[in-house]
Amino acid sequence: MRLAIQQLTEEPGCDHNQKKTAEQKKEACKKPTPGATAGGCAFDGAQIVLLPVADAAHIIHGPITCCGQSYNNRGTRTHVGNLHQYGMTTDMSELDIVFGGEKKLKESVRYVAGKFKPKAVFIYSTCVTAMTGEDIHTVAKEMTEELGLQVIPVDSPGFSGSKNLGNKFAGHALFNHVIGSKEPENVPMFPINLIGEYNIAGELFQVEPLFEELGISLFSKMTGNATYDELCYAHRSKLSVVICSRALISLARQLDEKYGIPYFEGSFYGMGETKRTLMTIADMMGSDLLKRKVEELTTRKEKETMEQLAPYLPIMKGKKVLVYTGGVKSWSILKQLEELGMEVIKSSTRKSTEEDIARILEYFEGNEDGLMPKGDGKTLLKYMKEYDADLFLAGGRNMYNAMKGQVPFVDVNQERHFAFAGYEGSLVLAQKICGTLTSPVFSIVKKPAPWEVSFG
Amino acid sequence: MVKIIEKPLSVNPLKKGSIMGAITAFLGMHKVMPLVHGAQGCMAFTKNFLTQHYREVTPMQSTAVFDIATIIGDDSNLHEGIANVIEKQKPDFIGLVTTGMTEVRGDDIKGSLIRFREKYPQYDSTPVVPVACPDFKGDAETGYGAACAATLSLLIEPAVRTDYRTRKMVNILAGMHLTAGDIDWLKRSFEAFGLDVIVYPDLSASMGGQVNHFYGLPEEGTSIDTIRKMAHADFSIVVGGCMEASADILLERCTVPYKKFDTLTGLEATDELVSWLMDYTGKQAPSWMRIQRQRAVDALLDAHFSFSGKSFSIAGEPDLLYGLGKYLTKEMGIRLETAVTTARHGAFENLPAENIIMGDLEDLEEYSKASDFIIANSNAIPMCHRAHKPIYRVGYPVKDYLGHFHRTFIGYYGAMMLAFDIGNICMTLDIERSGH
Numbered sequence: 015m016r017l018a019i020q021q022l023t024e025e026p027g028c029d030h031n032q033k034k035t036a037e038q039k040k041e042a043c044k045k046p047t048p049g050a051t052a053g054g055c056a057f058d059g060a061q062i063v064l065l066p067v068a069d070a071a072h073i074i075h076g077p078i079t080c081c082g083q084s085y086n087n088r089g090t091r092t093h094v095g096n097l098h099q100y101g102m103t104t105d106m107s108e109l110d111i112v113f114g115g116e117k118k119l120k121e122s123v124r125y126v127a128g129k130f131k132p133k134a135v136f137i138y139s140t141c142v143t144a145m146t147g148e149d150i151h152t153v154a155k156e157m158t159e160e161l162g163l164q165v166i167p168v169d170s171p172g173f174s175g176s177k178n179l180g181n182k183f184a185g186h187a188l189f190n191h192v193i194g195s196k197e198p199e200n201v202p203m204f205p206i207n208l209i210g211e212y213n214i215a216g217e218l219f220q221v222e223p224l225f226e227e228l229g230i231s232l233f234s235k236m237t238g239n240a241t242y243d244e245l246c247y248a249h250r251s252k253l254s255v256v257i258c259s260r261a262l263i264s265l266a267r268q269l270d271e272k273y274g275i276p277y278f279e280g281s282f283y284g285m286g287e288t289k290r291t292l293m294t295i296a297d298m299m300g301s302d303l304l305k306r307k308v309e310e311l312t313t314r315k316e317k318e319t320m321e322q323l324a325p326y327l328p329i330m331k332g333k334k335v336l337v338y339t340g341g342v343k344s345w346s347i348l349k350q351l352e353e354l355g356m357e358v359i360k361s362s363t364r365k366s367t368e369e370d371i372a373r374i375l376e377y378f379e380g381n382e383d384g385l386m387p388k389g390d391g392k393t394l395l396k397y398m399k400e401y402d403a404d405l406f407l408a409g410g411r412n413m414y415n416a417m418k419g420q421v422p423f424v425d426v427n428q429e430r431h432f433a434f435a436g437y438e439g440s441l442v443l444a445q446k447i448c449g450t451l452t453s454p455v456f457s458i459v460k461k462p463a464p465w466e467v468s469f470g
Numbered sequence: 471m472v473k474i475i476e477k478p479l480s481v482n483p484l485k486k487g488s489i490m491g492a493i494t495a496f497l498g499m500h501k502v503m504p505l506v507h508g509a510q511g512c513m514a515f516t517k518n519f520l521t522q523h524y525r526e527v528t529p530m531q532s533t534a535v536f537d538i539a540t541i542i543g544d545d546s547n548l549h550e551g552i553a554n555v556i557e558k559q560k561p562d563f564i565g566l567v568t569t570g571m572t573e574v575r576g577d578d579i580k581g582s583l584i585r586f587r588e589k590y591p592q593y594d595s596t597p598v599v600p601v602a603c604p605d606f607k608g609d610a611e612t613g614y615g616a617a618c619a620a621t622l623s624l625l626i627e628p629a630v631r632t633d634y635r636t637r638k639m640v641n642i643l644a645g646m647h648l649t650a651g652d653i654d655w656l657k658r659s660f661e662a663f664g665l666d667v668i669v670y671p672d673l674s675a676s677m678g679g680q681v682n683h684f685y686g687l688p689e690e691g692t693s694i695d696t697i698r699k700m701a702h703a704d705f706s707i708v709v710g711g712c713m714e715a716s717a718d719i720l721l722e723r724c725t726v727p728y729k730k731f732d733t734l735t736g737l738e739a740t741d742e743l744v745s746w747l748m749d750y751t752g753k754q755a756p757s758w759m760r761i762q763r764q765r766a767v768d769a770l771l772d773a774h775f776s777f778s779g780k781s782f783s784i785a786g787e788p789d790l791l792y793g794l795g796k797y798l799t800k801e802m803g804i805r806l807e808t809a810v811t812t813a814r815h816g817a818f819e820n821l822p823a824e825n826i827i828m829g830d831l832e833d834l835e836e837y838s839k840a841s842d843f844i845i846a847n848s849n850a851i852p853m854c855h856r857a858h859k860p861i862y863r864v865g866y867p868v869k870d871y872l873g874h875f876h877r878t879f880i881g882y883y884g885a886m887m888l889a890f891d892i893g894n895i896c897m898t899l900d901i902e903r904s905g906h
Contacts, residue, residue, distance in 0.1 A: 045534075045536055046510055046532075046534040046536065047534070047550075047554060048532070048533040048534045048535075048547045048548070048550040048551030048554060049505065049531050049532075049533065049534075049550060049551035049552065049553070049554030049555040049558070050531070050554050050555075050558060051510050051513075051531070051532050051534045052514070053510065053514055054510065054511050054514040054515070055509045055510050055511025055512075055514065056509075056511075057511055058511050058514065058515065073479065076570070077487070077570040077604070077605040077606040078480070078483060078485050078486065078487045078605050078606070079486075079487030079489060079490070079512055079515065079516075079569065079570065079605040080511070080515070081480070081483055082483040082485050082486045082487055082490075082605075083486055083487060083490055083515040083516050083518075083519045084515045084518075084519070085482070085483070085849070086482075086849050086852065087518070087519075087522075087869075096852070099852045100481060100482055101480075101481070101482050101483055101849075102479055102480070102481050102482075103479060103480050103483060104478070104479050104480075105479065105480040105483065105485070106570075106606050107606050107607070108604070108606050108607055110606070111574060111606055118478050118479070119478075121478035121479075122478045122479035124478075125477055125478055125479060126479070126481075141508070141509050141569075141570065141571040142570045142571055142574050142606070145571065145574055145575065146574065171509075172508075172509030172510070172511035172512070172571075173508075173509040173535050173536055173571065174536075175536065176510070390686070391527065391684055391686070392684055392686055395684050410518075410521070410522075411517070411518070411521065413521075414521060414525060414526055414527045415527055415684060418527055418681075418682070418683060418684040418685070419684055429518075429522070
């Protein structure tokens with residue numbers, strides 16, 4: 015377990031780590047500050063990656079909080095099953111902790127296998143069960159043999175680190191226990207792995223038609239709208255596209271090392287990025303025909319989208335936006351907003367790598383004022399005022415901060431109900447932005463109450 | 471007889487960890503920072519959960535117990551966390567909530583707090599209230615009750631009252647099942663009888679949306695000074711079993727007598743409260759209250775045609791479950807098939823249910839086959855879709871419905887609104903079934 019954590023935090027493909035000294039590398043990614051922290055734990059991160067697999071069951075081995083306060087709350091959409099909506103937990107009691115919960119976990123796997131007939135069962139360790147030394151690996155091995163059903167152990171105690179580390183844990187579990195465990199019957203022409211796309215609010219559904227039209231097969235989607243079986247086949251793909259997830263670069267690198275599958279980082283936020291991503295795929299597949307098709311498709315789609323955007327563009331033109339979102343999204347969304355004619359005044363750099371930051375800086379033409387390392391609600395609202403910004407674009411946690419500040423807001427986080435990917439997504443984003451920008455609510459709520467009006 | 475369904479795991483849990491209840495209690499207090507001592511996920515999940523439920527800013531922090539050294543158990547994270555919160559947020563006090571992990575580790579919180587005081591004497595003026603919340607024991611209401619009791623036991627002192635009062639003062643110890651709408655009704659009613667009231671904790675403030683500016687700490691709930699004044703009250707009213715421990719502390723330490731109401735939902739329960747108010751104050755009920763009662767009576771009469779022959783199942787924490795279960799069965803005459811709950815306190819065992827189960831929403835799904843509708847939190851929505859049954863949302867969380875926290879479920883007004891809401895569900899079923 016300890017060893018696994020060390021390995022994962024010494025990721026050579028992560029440029030975060032390339033610049034670190036040997037000593038620094040032994041430290042996990044940046045530690046949270048007690049009493050001034052935000053964001054989830056490693057267990058949360060592991061579930062973000064694996065829970066979209068809806069024909070597999072997910073059993074959380076621990077006391078109630080890990081499941082009771084979190085289930086049925088992910089924005090992922092799927093057509094392959096409904097097990098992602100179920101919260102399943104061993105709900106450890108005091109007695110279970112004293113006498114050990116491995117027996118209970120085994121019985122739980124049997125119960126779930128019998129009742130829900132899943133394609134596989136993921137079992138997650140949490141803080142308490144990791145501390146008391148529950149051996150989920152042996153349980154998984156024994157249950158796999160007993161039931162003839164793949165049971166996959168996921169080491170994910172929350173105390174081991176942040177959400178990002180948890181993403182890596184999930185990637186680790188997929189690489190070690192899932193990928194390559196089954197062989198597909200046939201492999202299509204251009205099979206790719208899509209890594210780090212979780213079909214939040216249906217974003218995958220927005221880009222899937224593009225791939226269909228190009229004849230590129232989303233052979234193994236990790237993990238939005240994925241079946242368990244297709245995850246097993248990932249080793250037969252020709253290329254991995256890592257979407258918005260630095261944390262899963264390690265998985266792509268491992269696939270490259272073991273199976274010789276090359277990878278690159280792509281994004282579907284904005285028309286420019288969508289085109290670049292599709293073009294890179296065609297390029298790496300080495301097919302000129304595919305390249306021509308991408309050129310044709312993207313030109314047509316861009317034209318169509320611009321026509322559809324026409325009524326919205328004048329509303330957004332020159333409006334100032336404050337962007338507060340993490341990682342890769344921080345720069346790809348900037349480009350998307352730029353396409354819509356908006357001006358970003360500041361963007362967050364939290365969870366961003368040096369490379370991400372370089373891209374954000376490029377947007378701000380080298381002006382470091384545009385970078386915003388970390389901010390609480392109060393600071394963000396202060397910036398809104400200071401820069402006279404028109405729109406606040408951030409995750410759901412900031413939604414009510416924005417409402418307290420009475421500023422227009424668009425949610426770009428994982429519990430949202432609207433998808434912003436590809437061409438269709440740009441239109442939806444424009445509609446949401448215009449909806450909040452033109453709402454009469456903001457002027458009416460700013461009117462003073464009758465008793466606040468001074469006479470004379 | 472309370473049943474426990476034999477199965478090894480919980481599927482679609484009804485139960486929430488006690489930290490969720492403890493944090494909720496603190497959100498009803500003025501300028502307190504709930505600080506969760508555990509890995510950051512415990513706080514992050516709970517924050518997400520409560521933010522979506524209330525649709526409000528929900529301040530809370532975590533000690534972010536992280537690396538291996540801390541797992542083995544030194545208290546640097548705890549001390550650093552408390553110091554950072556005091557330095558940055560300047561709260562009136564801190565609600566320190568432990569988690570399953572720190573409880574398993576066996577942290578000596580009291581000892582650690584003594585060492586904190588020695589190390590950081592400059593923060594002496596900020597009280598820190600420790601609440602033990604192992605999530606392998608108890609449920610959200612347990613945690614809520616524990617946080618309220620712990621706060622009282624640290625902050626109040628037996629003291630002779632020095633101020634002169636012309637009006638009597640009553641503490642309302644408000645259970646976790648009460649909404650902002652409920653709290654408003656209580657305040658208005660008690661004030662109408664010439665009583666000064668302290669509602670503790672008061673979730674109707676920040677979580678009720680009455681603070682229109684950004685806040686880093688919950689505002690306008692029960693303040694530390696007000697909490698101290700509770701020691702001098704003439705009487706305490708307990709609403710819900712989970713608040714009884716708080717009433718006991720006030721009784722034993724400050725000789726404040728109390729009366730407990732297991733619920734104030736329904737006509738009968740409200741009559742009992744109003745009778746008490748009349749006896750206690752010697753005053754008559756105000757006219758608005760009489761009108762509300764007349765309307766509640768009329769609503770029950772109008773709706774009763776659809777009630778008969780219907781059955782329902784309900785899931786919720788004990789206090790929440792008892793009030794609704796009692797009103798719907800004993801006063802509306804709707805058959806209760808199954809009641810699922812999470813802990814053994816309060817009066818729910820008296821409900822005339824065919825099944826009373828300590829369990830989860832899978833049990834509710836399994837044992838509600840004959841029910842016409844379901845009463846539960848919004849996690850039961852997928853289950854209701856599968857069974858094609860209407861759901862009436864109550865409890866925590868309610869994520870997909872605006873204004874839930876402003877609905878009123880108690881008093882004459884609540885009795886009327888519930889008669890309408892439940893009546894509408896039943897009437898819609900009648901219309902659908904008659905072939906329209």
